Amino acid sequence: MSLNPVVHVVDDDDALRVALLRLLNASGHEARGYASTGEFLLHALPPDHAGCLLLDVNLPGPSGLELQEVLLQHGCTLPVVFLTGRADVASGVRAMKAGAVDFLQKPVHRESLLAALERALAKDAAQRALRDESRELHALFASLTTREREVFDLVIAGKLNKQIADQLRTSERTVKTHRAQLMLKLGADSATDLGALAERLRRTG
Incomplete structure (x- = not known):
């Protein structure tokens, strides 16, 4: 299994998902695509694997916002960058309050997308470093x-x-x-x- 951070792209638009995966791979990222929240939950890497989520808001079945909530409830802190085809202030506020790194509107500019993902991956790395430090310190004190x-x-x-x-x-x-x-x-x-x-x-x- 790869130890590199993985960008998980969850979007039911097949053409867009393929285009995003190509863009991310060409930019040096390891990326994997899923057509729904269910597919992501079934086939994604273990939740402790490094990376982030590029997540469509409106998906068949559970929405992107609902997936974000489920992951948080289960202790999965993968940072999330949302994509949406429809501007929705309420959804944006809800996503950001739940810890989303960014809330981008389609069609998204390449530079804005890559910058948001870099922030998400940096946040993930910082969270993991803090957890590693915590485990080491607790082991010392134990x-x-x-x-x-x-x-x-x-x-x-x-x-x-x-x-x-x-x-x-x-x-x-x-x-x-x-x-x-x-x-x-x-x-x-x-x-x-x-x-x-x-x-x-x-x-x-």
Whole structure:
């Protein structure tokens, strides 16, 4: 299976879909086409595969907007660029509120389309990088013992070793040992590093 990002083109207009696929392939993108939301759900790559969706609003069966909602409900965060043959402010607002990258009207200019897809792919890459960072950080923190985590929380709160020892009712020497161990596990060299790790963990959720 290709590891390259894939642009999924979902449009029931066969001629337009083929033209879009040719354009995207000629522009260096890997693209796959589907005539309906059902076909996409049946044959698309796993939802964790990198890429984005170029999605027609009006489709036979479930609409593009409905597909966007279903994907979000199932935790699939593939960025969406919508295409529509009819200008519809309400649909555009609904799509953008749900996180669409852009809402383009047919016939779409080549430059506008490619620019929107580049933004969508960049958004996807950023989301994936953030999720990878979150998994790595949670794995690091999961390696800490309960006492090491307690020491960590007090260190980033600005407590000195003696204050931590008093609060945890243990010796300062024991606190230093726990502190050294947790810093080793987290790859940190200072309390400042620990604070930065805590902020990254908070940011990534």
